[in-house]
Amino acid sequence: MTVMSVPILSFLIYFPLLGAVILLFANRRNSQFIKIFTLVISLIELAASIPLFFKFDDAAKTMQFVEKADWFPEWGISYLLGIDGISLLLVLLTTFLTVICVLCSWKAIEDRVKEYYITFLFLETAMIGTLCALDLVLFYIFWELMLIPMYLLIGVWGGPRRVYAAIKFFLFTMAGSVLMLVAILTLYFFYYNSTGVYTFNVLELYKASIPIVKQYWLFGAFALSFAIKVPMFPVHTWLPDAHTEAPTAGSVILAGVLLKMGTYGFIRFAIPLFPAAAIDAVPLMSILAVIGIIYGAIVSMMQPDLKRLIAFSSVSHLGYVMLGIFAFNMQGVQGGIYQMLNHGISTGGLFLIVGMIYERRHTRMISDFGGIAKVMPIFAVFFMIITLSSIALPGTNGFVGEFLILLGAFKSNVVYGTLATTGVILGAVYMLWMFQRVMFGVITKEENRNLKDLGGREILILVSMVFFIILMGVYPKMFFKKMDTTVAEYLAFVKTKSAQVRVLEQDAAGARVAKEIANKNMTR
């Protein structure tokens, strides 16, 4: 492992927190200062995260930028940070989207500005911490920490039913994570019993060979926790509420980063820790993913509320990610990870778009719009590009991800692949239909006739989103080469590990049979 002289990951984690603490002492009436200060902090954060991308060694098979310190050695808890090709891209997505969120809240948030930005910076700390932590306790602490600021963001600055949505969000995700905690502890003591070492270090725990039955239980607990976060089909119900009620920036960060924590958790923890169980769970997970894809798409079609529509489309998109991850081949997994980034940008972009017209019209009902393209031409262009990226038009980022996922899915199982493809069609249907109803046709409402087109700040936000949509669509290699080695390593690891467990199981079963036979012979 390489140890950097500058603890860059710790810096990335605690710098926003430092900013939040400084903001605590700011004068609450000087909201202009607070906004600029937060923007500066998030820009420095973004700038500090960019060197990660270039200094990252594409060929290295291990974690990079590792930081390790003893925290509670008697219990095997350590302060262990590190990133690989997967977390690298997600960290960059986080720092990028945070800047976007700060910018897009500029005018939307007028109430309790100081608290709002403090909450946001605190959230950034928790998110980056979650992505970098390689110690299960450290990970869990950051994981739970993400809940509080999001709870406040929805509950304080959200829409009319915000309190209900905030509590539902908190309880759903917390219920999932407590099960994970039991599983973490079980794993910890299991590892101790088999090796005599107490450790929460994930890289060490990967090496444990866990009997298959135990794997089922532990995988189940981890998977449920992450599936709630993703959200997968039957446990997705908190998401539309949370999305709809959250303020624009909250929705962006929720869709962009927080949901990714679920899929990231699968790749980082649930699957490599319990590979045999994960491979056995492929049919179940794939079916749920396919149901999520189709169900999310159909429900989206029926939504009268723009934000709810996008929220349900997230269920569908995240279904693709899950399908890709559980295809267990290079295309599927890479596609899944790429789709995680895409969804962060495309869906984040859609939420921004909705936020912008909501600021102008104070409604999100599709029926309140129509024909806006004529009054807001610039807006229409951006909206069009982002919509097309969301339905995966070739040339945009969405296409690359979805294409790879479907390729991987077909390779592993034709049925899932075929079913998932119908989701692509449905996706095009509901998105284009939505776009047509909002933007084209004759203007029916008088209020829409005098809408102002986008301002400079809004254009800046959308340009940066569109830049990545195109860049990732046209030149995906730049991103893929960062994760190639990591994903190949990961897949090889999962496969050998699961095969080992099975061999061990067979040996054990064989030994049991032999023993029984021997016993029988003895009694005879």
Added chain:
Amino acid sequence: MPEIMLTGWALVLLIVGGLTKGSTSFKVSGILSVIGTACALYFAVNLWGTNLDIFNQLYTIDDYGTFFKVLFLAILMLVSIISMRYADREGIGSGEYYSLLMFGVLGMMVMTSSHHFITIFIGLEVMSLSIYVLCGLLRNNMASVEASLKYFLLGAFATAFLLYGMAMVYGSTGLMDVVELKKYFLAKQPFSATMFVIGMGFLVVGFGFKIASVPFHMWTPDVYQGAPTSITAYMATGVKAAAFGALIRVFFTAFIPFHFGWSEIIWVLAVLTMCVGNITALAQRDVKRMLAYSSIAHAGYILVAFITGDRALASSMLYYLMAYSFMNIGAFTVVIILAKTGDTGSDIDSYAGLGVRHPFVALCMSVFLLSLAGVPPLAGFMGKFYVFSTAVKAEFYWLAIIGFLNSVVAAYYYLRVMMYMYFRETIGEPGAVDKAPQYGIVMVICIGALLYMGIFPKAFVLIAQKAVGIFS
């Protein structure tokens, strides 16, 4: 020795209370009490590492007892600081108040520093008698008087059970010393006498009452609500810790050979305690009462570690009690700050909009509530983590799952208070908030302790582990 120090000081306070008059007297007593506690705390800390039996084995000085002594004195210190303002406001202006607080702590210390039934019983009585009086100190308040009477009557029952239990164990073995009992049982295995089993059951009932475990919890909400809030904080932390201290000592020494027998019973008690406490707390609209029910639930969490019978891991209970004391005292302090004279205004509506009206108080309350809910990186999380890891280690998986699910239920009602503080507009005309530096000091101490214990639990865990070293 801290006990002598405390007794002497309590007597001095009685005299001072008699000599001076009015609210000056009260202020003087308050300051004297804090000084006395600090001295006792100094002596108690110095006892660390000393192990000896005195008075014919009737009294013991060991790390386990010292740990609890320090904890009780810390609680006493915080409660005294709160009382300097609170008791004055509520008109409990008499010097006996602090003396009683000190005598109560004396009882607690005696309870936990002995492995002889008689001494444990004497300690329990000294503690209980002080608290019966303290509960009823709001003489003009019917609820307070009722609380006192209720606690006295039910407490007397519980004491009787405890005494019967001790007598029956004595009757079947002829021994009253916990350590001797353990040797006796180990020598005479298998040992089973009906009288002994009933006696052990009675002991569970007696201690169960003091720690407020279901189904012996019925008194808790009324008494906690009726008592002056500073006394509620004192009871919820000190009395509970003392009862746990004695319970752990008795069961983990004398009855450890019968672990398989009582752990089944306590399993049921723990699950009931967690579930009933949390579910009933859901329905409360009064924050003080909600905290009372939540304290029942917390007793359930501690019982989880108790069941495993793992003596090496009993330290998790000690750690939890420590964390729990700080968060509860903190939360009750906020209740005091918001309450109007006469202890009204602890209704959840009076918390609405607090985040705007008094951001600092709201922030403190949020920290305490989040810690109670077990959100990292606060001490409440580490406590839960430690306690439930004990359960997982002993392979009580279901117990751990039930426990964690309970903390989700609990999160709901803690969050509801936060929701009122931050998401709701102020309802009606909010009363003036009692802003006194004393409360601020206590809250800052509690928050500091919670953060420190949560982020750097190592030192505290090692101390707790050393304390339970006497069991191995």
